[in-house]
Amino acid sequence: MFGTHLGRGRGKIVAVADIGSGSAAVAILALHPRAPATVLAATRAILPIEERTQEALIAGIGEQLVKAAGEAQKQYAAMNPKGVKPVRALYCIIRAPWSRSQTALSGTAFKEETTITEQMVSGLAQQAIATVKELDPQNFFETSVTRVELNGYPTGEPIGKRAREIRISTLVSDCNPRIRAEVESSLQSVFPHLSPVFRSSTRALVSVLRELPQRERDYFIVDMASEGTSLIAVRDGVPAEHISISEGVRTILNRISDTGLPEETLSLIRMLAREECSTTACETIQRSLGLLEPELVRVFGEAMSTCAKEMRLPNALLLIAHPDVSPWLSKFFSRIDFAQFTMTTQPFIVGTIDIPDLAHLVKPHNGVARDSALALGCALVNMEENRA
Numbered sequence: 001m002f003g004t005h006l007g008r009g010r011g012k013i014v015a016v017a018d019i020g021s022g023s024a025a026v027a028i029l030a031l032h033p034r035a036p037a038t039v040l041a042a043t044r045a046i047l048p049i050e051e052r053t054q055e056a057l058i059a060g061i062g063e064q065l066v067k068a069a070g071e072a073q074k075q076y077a078a079m080n081p082k083g084v085k086p087v088r089a090l091y092c093i094i095r096a097p098w099s100r101s102q103t104a105l106s107g108t109a110f111k112e113e114t115t116i117t118e119q120m121v122s123g124l125a126q127q128a129i130a131t132v133k134e135l136d137p138q139n140f141f142e143t144s145v146t147r148v149e150l151n152g153y154p155t156g157e158p159i160g161k162r163a164r165e166i167r168i169s170t171l172v173s174d175c176n177p178r179i180r181a182e183v184e185s186s187l188q189s190v191f192p193h194l195s196p197v198f199r200s201s202t203r204a205l206v207s208v209l210r211e212l213p214q215r216e217r218d219y220f221i222v223d224m225a226s227e228g229t230s231l232i233a234v235r236d237g238v239p240a241e242h243i244s245i246s247e248g249v250r251t252i253l254n255r256i257s258d259t260g261l262p263e264e265t266l267s268l269i270r271m272l273a274r275e276e277c278s279t280t281a282c283e284t285i286q287r288s289l290g291l292l293e294p295e296l297v298r299v300f301g302e303a304m305s306t307c308a309k310e311m312r313l314p315n316a317l318l319l320i321a322h323p324d325v326s327p328w329l330s331k332f333f334s335r336i337d338f339a340q341f342t343m344t345t346q347p348f349i350v351g352t353i354d355i356p357d358l359a360h361l362v363k364p365h366n367g368v369a370r371d372s373a374l375a376l377g378c379a380l381v382n383m384e385e386n387r388a
Contacts, residue, residue, distance in 0.1 A: 013040075014089040015072070015191060016381050017065065018374045019183055021097055021248065022047045022057070022226030024065035025374040026072040028087065029362075029381060037382040039364040041075035043068045044371055049226060049250050049263060054178075057227070062182040069190040075368075089385075090187060090194040093204050093377035094141075096223065096230040096244055098179040101202035102135055103146070103239050104128035107167030116158045116166060121145060128170040139174040141198045146171045146206065147238045154236075169238045173200035202232060204380040206239050209318070211383065212357060218314035220307075220348070222300075222333060224321040226250045231300075233307050233314065241307040247299050249322050255295075256288035266324045273327035289328065297337045304341040313341045317348035320373070326352060 011031045018025040025044035029037050045064035052060065076084055106128035125145050148155055150163035158166070175198065187196050205221060221232040228248045233241040249266075257265040268285045271277035307313060321329050330350045339347045355370050361379035364370060 012089070012385065013085045013087050014091065014381060014385070015069070015087045015194070016374065016377045017069065017090070017092040017183070017187060017196070018044075018095070018371075018377050019061065019065070019092060019098060019179065020095050020225050020373065021228060022049065022061070022250065024061050024068050025371055026065070026069040027371075027374050027378055028072050028076040029378050031382060031385050034386060036360060037362045037378060039362060039368050039375070039378055040079060041072045042364065042368050042371055042374055043071040043075065044369070044374065045071075047226075049253060049266070051254075058176075058179050058182050061179065062186040065183060065186040066189055069187065073190065087191060087194065090191050090196045091377065091381045092183060092187065092196040092198050093201055093380070094173075094175050094179070094183075094198060095201040095373075096225060097228040097246075098176045099141075099173050099200045099202075100135055100244060101171060101173040101200050101232075101239065101242055102132050103242070104131050104170045104172055105167065106131070106170070107149075107165065109165045110163070113162045113164055116150065116161050116163060118159050120166065121148065121158060121168060124166065124168045125170045128168065129172055132172050135172060135174040137174075139177055139180075140172060141175045141180070142171070142173040142200050142203060144171050144203060145169070147236075171200075171203060171206075171239060173202060175200075199377070199380060201376075202230070202239060202242070204376050205232075205320075206234060206237070207383060208358070208361065208376055208379045209234070209353075210237050211361065211379075212353075213360075216314065216316040218343075219316040219318050220313045221318045221320070222329075224248055224319075224325075224329065226322075229300075229303075231303050231307055233311075235311070235314070241310070243303050243306050245299060245303050247296070249325055252292070252296070252325070255292050256285060266322070269328060270324040273324075293332065296332065297335075300333075301338065301341075304338060308341045312343045312345075315342045315344055315346060315349050317350045319350055319352050 014029050016027045023046040027042040028040045031037050045068040047060045106124045147169040148158040149167040217237050219234050223230040226249045228246050231243050232239050253265045334347050334350045339345050354372050358375050358379045361382050
């Protein structure tokens with residue numbers, strides 16, 4: 001846990017919401033110029049893991065979002081009985097399966113060296129966006145240029161430079177319109193004076209990872225939520241191949257749980273990972289996990305095969321998953337079964353991301369709950385607000 005003295009010129013206050021497939025979280029964040037942001041309050045509200053229609057799931061997430069936002073505001077207000085600074089901005093990070101992302105490329109060559117203008121970059125971005133076929137244009141909520149290359153070399157500041165060739169990568173994301181409407185309505189009830197700025201979890205992940213010291217430029221993201229998993233191959237810092245599958249924490253728990261109590265199964269998996277479980281129930285879960293593995297190998301193998309169709313996958317795998325299943329999944333993905341898809345034909349080297357990895361971007365105040373997924377969104381907001 002990191003502590004930050006609140007008496008030192010606290011800056012702009014913003015709220016950050018994280019919308020998962022079965023939960024919602026909200027943080028109140030203090031921004032500081034060219035310094036890590038401070039998470040002053042944070043809470044996540046989680047739906048019980050059970051079978052639901054999509055309509056019921058969306059309504060449930062809206063209810064949890066109102067609950068999390070209200071609790072975060074209560075925590076924030078309690079920090080100073082004489083009054084706290086008002087929240088000035090509201091960001092909302094939408095995760096899979098509610099948002100989908102795709103990277104589109106475009107470029108052009110000039111007859112001679114030409115000065116690059118903002119109009120050139122935006123025009124090429126529009127050309128790239130027009131090539132996106134897998135997403136619904138009516139539901140686009142985010143388009144951003146993630147990389148610009150001049151004469152084959154990447155540059156963060158292309159405007160005004162001269163080049164004979166320019167190529168750009170553009171990240172495009174859409175959002176399920178029903179979850180967006182539910183999120184906007186729910187947030188409006190708690191922050192009536194603010195309009196949310198929407199971002200995709202893909203943008204948050206790739207942008208933040210690019211800023212982490214000693215982070216690989218090529219890696220394969222496996223982001224498993226309750227209702228599904230996103231797989232993203234990142235090459236030279238740019239998201240390349242994207243695919244989403246319906247296998248998630250809930251489906252895995254349903255397959256291995258004979259009792260029909262997913263929360264209890266999750267607890268047993270956690271105890272197994274810590275080698276703290278030796279009951280008959282634990283042995284049953286251990287056996288069920290072993291029987292399930294071949295089917296999971298098939299499901300994830302097919303998805304990886306699609307991602308690796310043009311180029312093999314990076315060996316570095318970044319796993320984002322529920323902390324109770326993360327140790328077991330780490331062992332699962334480091335298995336030899338998936339080596340056929342990697343650049344070196346060696347098993348994946350599995351890593352995770354946690355609060356200490358983000359310390360140069362965001363730090364929780366003393367007593368604030370640790371939440372890695374929410375911290376990623378907070379780190380992105382800090383980066384964007386500082387650039388602005």
